[in-house]
Amino acid sequence: MEPVLEVVDLKKWFPGVKANDGVNLTVHAGEVHAILGENGAGKSTLMKVIYGLLEPTSGEIRLFGQPVHFRSPRDAILAGIGMVHQHFMLIPALTVAENVVLGDEPGGVRFDRREAVRRVRELSERYGLAIDPNAKVGDLTVGLQQRVEILKAFYRKARVLILDEPTALLTPQETRELFNIIRALKAEGVPVLFISHKLDEVLEISDRVTVMRAGKTVETLETKGATPQMLANLMVGREVVLRVEKPPMEAGPPVLEVRNLRVRSADRHERVKGVTLTVRRGEILGIAGIDGNGQFELADAIAGLLRAEAGQIVLDGRDITHLSPAERTQLGIAYVPQDRQLDGLVLSFDLASNIILRDFRRPPFSRRGILNRRAAESYAKRLIEAFDVRPPDFRRKASELSGGNQQKVILAREVSRDPLILLAAQPTRGLDVGAIEGVHRQLVRLRNEGKAVLLISLELDEILSLSDRIAVMHDGEIVGVVDRAEATREQLGLMMTGRRAKEGTA
Amino acid sequence: MKALQSILLPVAASLVAIAIGAILVAALGYNPVSVYGSLISGAFGSLGNLGNTLTASLPLIIIGLGIALSFQSGLFNIGADGQYWIGATAAVWVGYHFTSLPGWLHMLLCLAAGMVAGALWAGVIPGLTKAFVGAHEVITTMMMSYIAILFARYLIEGGPMQEKGYIPQSPLIASNTQFPYFTQGFARSQLSPISMLIAALAVLVAWFLLYKTTLGFSLRSVGLNPRAAKYAGIRVKLYIIIALALSGLFAGLAGAVQMLGVDHQLLDGFSSNYGYTAIVVALLARNNPLAVVISGLFFGALTTGGQNMQIVSNVPASLTNVLTGLIIFFVGCERIIPQVIGWYRRRRSARAQTPAS
Ligand SMILES: Nc1ncnc2c1ncn2[C@@H]1O[C@H](COP(=O)(O)OP(=O)(O)OP(=O)(O)O)[C@@H](O)[C@H]1O
Ligand SMILES: [Mg+2]
Numbered sequence: 001m002e003p004v005l006e007v008v009d010l011k012k013w014f015p016g017v018k019a020n021d022g023v024n025l026t027v028h029a030g031e032v033h034a035i036l037g038e039n040g041a042g043k044s045t046l047m048k049v050i051y052g053l054l055e056p057t058s059g060e061i062r063l064f065g066q067p068v069h070f071r072s073p074r075d076a077i078l079a080g081i082g083m084v085h086q087h088f089m090l091i092p093a094l095t096v097a098e099n100v101v102l103g104d105e106p107g108g109v110r111f112d113r114r115e116a117v118r119r120v121r122e123l124s125e126r127y128g129l130a131i132d133p134n135a136k137v138g139d140l141t142v143g144l145q146q147r148v149e150i151l152k153a154f155y156r157k158a159r160v161l162i163l164d165e166p167t168a169l170l171t172p173q174e175t176r177e178l179f180n181i182i183r184a185l186k187a188e189g190v191p192v193l194f195i196s197h198k199l200d201e202v203l204e205i206s207d208r209v210t211v212m213r214a215g216k217t218v219e220t221l222e223t224k225g226a227t228p229q230m231l232a233n234l235m236v237g238r239e240v241v242l243r244v245e246k247p248p249m250e251a252g253p254p255v256l257e258v259r260n261l262r263v264r265s266a267d268r269h270e271r272v273k274g275v276t277l278t279v280r281r282g283e284i285l286g287i288a289g290i291d292g293n294g295q296f297e298l299a300d301a302i303a304g305l306l307r308a309e310a311g312q313i314v315l316d317g318r319d320i321t322h323l324s325p326a327e328r329t330q331l332g333i334a335y336v337p338q339d340r341q342l343d344g345l346v347l348s349f350d351l352a353s354n355i356i357l358r359d360f361r362r363p364p365f366s367r368r369g370i371l372n373r374r375a376a377e378s379y380a381k382r383l384i385e386a387f388d389v390r391p392p393d394f395r396r397k398a399s400e401l402s403g404g405n406q407q408k409v410i411l412a413r414e415v416s417r418d419p420l421i422l423l424a425a426q427p428t429r430g431l432d433v434g435a436i437e438g439v440h441r442q443l444v445r446l447r448n449e450g451k452a453v454l455l456i457s458l459e460l461d462e463i464l465s466l467s468d469r470i471a472v473m474h475d476g477e478i479v480g481v482v483d484r485a486e487a488t489r490e491q492l493g494l495m496m497t498g499r500r501a502k503e504g505t506a
Numbered sequence: 507m508k509a510l511q512s513i514l515l516p517v518a519a520s521l522v523a524i525a526i527g528a529i530l531v532a533a534l535g536y537n538p539v540s541v542y543g544s545l546i547s548g549a550f551g552s553l554g555n556l557g558n559t560l561t562a563s564l565p566l567i568i569i570g571l572g573i574a575l576s577f578q579s580g581l582f583n584i585g586a587d588g589q590y591w592i593g594a595t596a597a598v599w600v601g602y603h604f605t606s607l608p609g610w611l612h613m614l615l616c617l618a619a620g621m622v623a624g625a626l627w628a629g630v631i632p633g634l635t636k637a638f639v640g641a642h643e644v645i646t647t648m649m650m651s652y653i654a655i656l657f658a659r660y661l662i663e664g665g666p667m668q669e670k671g672y673i674p675q676s677p678l679i680a681s682n683t684q685f686p687y688f689t690q691g692f693a694r695s696q697l698s699p700i701s702m703l704i705a706a707l708a709v710l711v712a713w714f715l716l717y718k719t720t721l722g723f724s725l726r727s728v729g730l731n732p733r734a735a736k737y738a739g740i741r742v743k744l745y746i747i748i749a750l751a752l753s754g755l756f757a758g759l760a761g762a763v764q765m766l767g768v769d770h771q772l773l774d775g776f777s778s779n780y781g782y783t784a785i786v787v788a789l790l791a792r793n794n795p796l797a798v799v800i801s802g803l804f805f806g807a808l809t810t811g812g813q814n815m816q817i818v819s820n821v822p823a824s825l826t827n828v829l830t831g832l833i834i835f836f837v838g839c840e841r842i843i844p845q846v847i848g849w850y851r852r853r854r855s856a857r858a859q860t861p862a863s
Binding site for chain 1: 717718719720721722723726727730731733734735736737738739740741
């Protein structure tokens with residue numbers, strides 16, 4: 001059978017970085033082909049080259065046996081390649097149908113809305129992508145917006161579909177639905193290129209897996225017969241520990257006490273409705289919950305980024321409810337925010353500046369208002385080395401790093417500030433297994449040193465494997481707090497939908 | 507590589523603008539070589555002309571620094587013209603009062619008055635409304651600019667600063683506050699070594715402040731990512747006000763320097779447009795304080811050269827406005843240039859491949 005897509009010895013070099021350095025890939029009709037690789041291995045770069053967003057330095061791409069040279073995504077789309085980026089490119093004010101046909105509208109001079117709706121409906125039935133063509137995109141959930149993106153690709157007659165980390169922002173339920181769509185596509189003979197860091201997803205949905213390491217494809221194997229450990233080792237190039245060691249520990253006195261806290265989000269909705277909880281020295285308190293139940297607003301409020309409408313926050317015996325974010329930072333609150341690009345980094349600053357972002361007012365990074373660049377650089381160098389940020393160059397802009405390495409920079413900065421408590425919101429989102437292992441190690445290390453960690457994660461697995469106690473949040477309230485030893489997945493799942501457990505110790 | 511590009515692109519944009527200007531001149535029936543020749547000789551042809559060019563550049567450079575600073579802080583201060591005139595007005599007022607002070611102290615006082623006036627003009631209303639109710643600074647600085655100019659006009663047209671008589675002008679500032687001119691070399695121009703020194707200091711201060719101080723770090727963080735700035739513990743609202751005030755401070759300083767060094771009094775006709783040209787100066791310099799010097803000189807040269815061009819080759823001086831417009835246009839769309847280069851390369855490589863396949 002002739003392959004649909006072939007990539008032969010492809011190279012894409014950026015100044016100083018060989019993002020792709022000898023990539024070989026063959027994709028057949030009707031297969032789901034997963035691409036695995038560490039952060040910065042070059043997966044997104046490869047997809048961008050295939051999609052015409054980047055020009056290859058050398059090498060060849062063949063589509064149905066024909067060599068192709070795309071100058072822009074437009075060429076790639078015309079040739080039948082569809083891609084859904086991690087960040088969607090939709091217009092919220094338009095309807096689903098309008099978004100799908102945008103740029104290629106039916107009708108002559110006048111836009112034929114009825115025809116557009118008809119075609120979108122036809123497509124959505126054919127591929128099993130249930131959606132209302134007349135709904136406004138701005139009102140849709142992330143999962144449905146992604147569906148619009150997929151429809152957009154097929155409206156333009158995609159014969160290959162590229163999905164770059166499509167599940168990173170989805171809830172487990174939405175992921176299920178996406179997988180059903182992918183299966184339907186497969187039945188239609190459309191090959192899907194699928195990038196994910198989640199090994200279980202890759203094992204579930206893909207037929208074959210290609211592993212990339214440092215810009216090269218190291219191996220392509222049948223998914224049948226592969227194990228998570230095997231894939232992890234291939235990716236990282238060494239033995240990976242998928243589960244971190246966590247010695248039992250006696251929790252100490254409370255570090256952070258939150259009492260009856262009420263918080264409104266930036267759009268003035270009340271998101272935290274009277275939360276009370278305690279985090280103690282030497283423990284990791286996990287906050288489980290479905291996205292949108294106020295857990296991230298809670299973290300923002302503790303860090304001082306959102307105002308407390310009512311209630312009290314006490315750090316190490318001191319009321320910090322009305323202190324500024326800077327003062328709280330001084331007192332020992334470290335924070336890994338949920339959105340690393342929006343909150344955690346100044347993308348156009350270099351790594352050295354980003355690493356001192358929270359401490360630039362303090363010696364040795366500045367004295368009497370004058371920055372000491374040399375101190376920043378040597379400190380940045382040390383952190384970059386200790387946390388294995390790649391590429392190890394503090395002059396590089398944060399925007400030039402892969403997502404996983406951006407996260408490492410933030411984590412390095414926060415953990416190294418020697419905090420009393422670390423608030424970690426989704427600290428491993430988008431990270432590869434090796435990097436996740438590293439982050440988990442750091443969290444556990446902090447705990448073992450007697451620091452407190454408040455871990456907020458949408459991944460129940462992460463909560464279960466790290467926490468000493470688990471608080472479940474639903475609709476702005478703590479439904480219950482359970483000891484890790486007594487917690488079961490089923491019980492937590494029920495609590496996450498708002499059902500109360502027997503009262504725990506909060 | 508990137509650094510080189512950021513220098514080459516504005517230069518290329520200017521060259522393209524100049525080339526199109528040449529075509530335009532030729533189409534109007536003039537000889538482009540002699541027209542540009544007269545422009546260049548008008549700007550640099552003699553020490554006197556060079557002096558005039560420098561004189562015209564100094565306010566552009568000083569205001570441009572402030573605008574670059576506000577742009578780097580993510581704020582679009584387009585009312586620098588008004589801040590300039592308020593600074594000028596304050597400096598003149600101080601300049602013809604307090605005449606018993608020693609000259610140097612009086613000068614410093616005039617400069618300080620100009621800076622404070624400019625800073626308050628930009629910092630108080632535009633700054634506070636931006637920080638606390640989110641009023642857009644493009645609108646507020648612009649409106650404050652009109653108010654400043656109309657207010658200054660009132661002051662000398664029947665207002666308290668009008669000199670006795672019927673001519674709308676203020677009294678001259680005390681003669682010992684007027685900057686001395688060169689007695690040799692640039693003697694035929696209104697260039698003063700003190701103005702040059704102040705401009706040079708302003709450049710160094712702006713550069714140092716932006717890149718070497720925590721204040722500059724905070725301002726740039728706020729400009730690039732206000733959310734991350736807040737997360738970093740920077741008081742975003744405060745720095746918005748500081749950024750606008752500093753920007754106005756530079757414009758006010760420029761006004762004061764111009765009064766002490768060149769005009770010596772407020773005259774009717776507040777239409778120098780320095781405040782607007784300085785926006786282009788900052789844009790062309792990509793908001794880099796050191797590059798502001800070069801782009802300021804470039805626009806200063808266009809102004810003085812343009813006057814000479816009109817005299818020598820009869821081309822209307824407004825052609826320099828056309829040139830300015832073209833430069834703005836090409837700097838604005840300088841992204842097009844790398845794209846054109848890329849397109850050309852691809853075409854060549856595609857052509858090289860066609861015979862093979
Ligand atoms: N525009 C760019 N300029 C310079 N270097 C870049 C650029 N884009 C990517 N890189 C570098 O290329 C390498 C590969 O990046 P890429 O985004 O393809 O990684 P990835 O495999 O998608 O990682 P992740 O899993 O973290 O998303 C990284 O080292 C990155 O720093
Ligand atoms: Mg990627």
